[in-house]
Amino acid sequence: MRTIYRTHRLLVALLFFGQLAVVGCGAAKKEEPAEAAAPDSIIHLPTASLSSGEVRVETMREQPLADTVVVSGQIQPKPLNLAHVSTRVSGTIQSVQAVIGDHVTRGQVLATLYSPEFLAAEGDYLLAHERAEAVSGDASAFQSVARSARQRLELLGAGAEDLDRLDRTHDAIPYLPLRSPILGIVTEVEAGTGRQVSAGTDLFGIVDLREVWAVVDAYERDLGRLHVGQAAMLSATAFPSLVFRGRVVSLEGSIKESTRTLDVRLEIGNPSLKLRPGMFVSARIATGSTRSALVIDEAAVQSQGDSKVVYVALTDSTFVARPIEVRSLGGNRAEILTGVRAGERIATRGGFLLKSQASKSQLGEE
Secondary structure (H helix, E strand, C coil), X not given: CHHHHHHHHHHHHHHHHHHHHHHHHHHHHHHHHHHCCCCXXXXXXXXXXXXXXXXXXXXXXXXXXXXXXXXEEEEEECHHHEEEEECCCCEEEEEECCCCCCEECCCCEEEEEECXXXXXXXXXXXXXXXXXXXXXXXXXXXXXXXXXXXHHHHHCCCCHHHHHHHHHHCCCCCCEEEECCCCEEEEEECCCCCCEECCCXXXXXXXXXXXXXXXXXXXXXXXXXXXXXXXXXXEECCEEEEEEEEEEEEECCCCCCCCCEEEEEEEEECXXXXXXXXXXXXXXXXXXXXXXXXXXXXXXXXXXXXXXXEEEECCCCXXXXXXXXXXXXXXXXXXXXXXXXXXXXXXXXXXXXXXXXXXXXXXXXX
16 A cells, blocks of 8 residues: 555656646747847838839959058148248348238249348449449459459348349349248248348248148058058048049158057148148058958948948848948948958948838837
């Protein structure tokens, strides 16, 4: 009897644990559908939009791309293209004929100066010149004095045209012309009518901007790909549709501790004078090598919050938004850095339509 009772208890226990196992399995089976559920980001495109050609899908394939280093910086004038106009003799400014921003040519008069010292030197030259011409015999002594007087006028700031005028008219020039030594743009004016000045006073600053520098920051990791002579293409924030061409002329100084960058100097032709000191520019420096890359039209890239996305085709009529990292290549092209692999199909046209369809789907679910 006792044996039958133990057997009965054993059977009850087995039945109880068996039911627990069945319940456990059933619970596990109920969780599976949730894990396999379709993501909310899938976009179903209407057949009408597909047949109208509003959306175009292309298979991503790697293609050779010229390797470039992307940098940014500012325009600076070339130091050799800067000039200062200063007085070589004391006197009083009689007139000012140029202001900041004026385009001036080489030899153009910027101001005139009344100087008793200059007038006295003119008188000495004219007298020596007249005596040299008047002597019928050996005039070498007078000619030597005339040459010395002419050299003194040159040291005081008289130009070749001023001395030619003296020789031609034999009349003293009442005011010393202060001329621009280069072609360029006036950037500084310290001259004022009636101002008393001493020798060595800076009155004007002039810069020739037909050729400028761009000083850009290159990251330490890119320095092994850069060297003097490499070609560069630049764009300015002020003129986004224009392309300026230049070349690397120097990798300067040492690495900046705060940014881990090095100043790289680019020389740029600027015949239109559009580039001005202080302008922000970005540049692509060609390294001379090529690499494989995924390249798409920039129109295929859409903004989604703080991210950039493209729409990957799952089927002919279903798409999913895929976050990517991308960089512009110019000319409406962009390189996909991460997020898409070669062989995947993405919408290269109709991205805005897909973005709108996704927004409609989310509003419908809410």
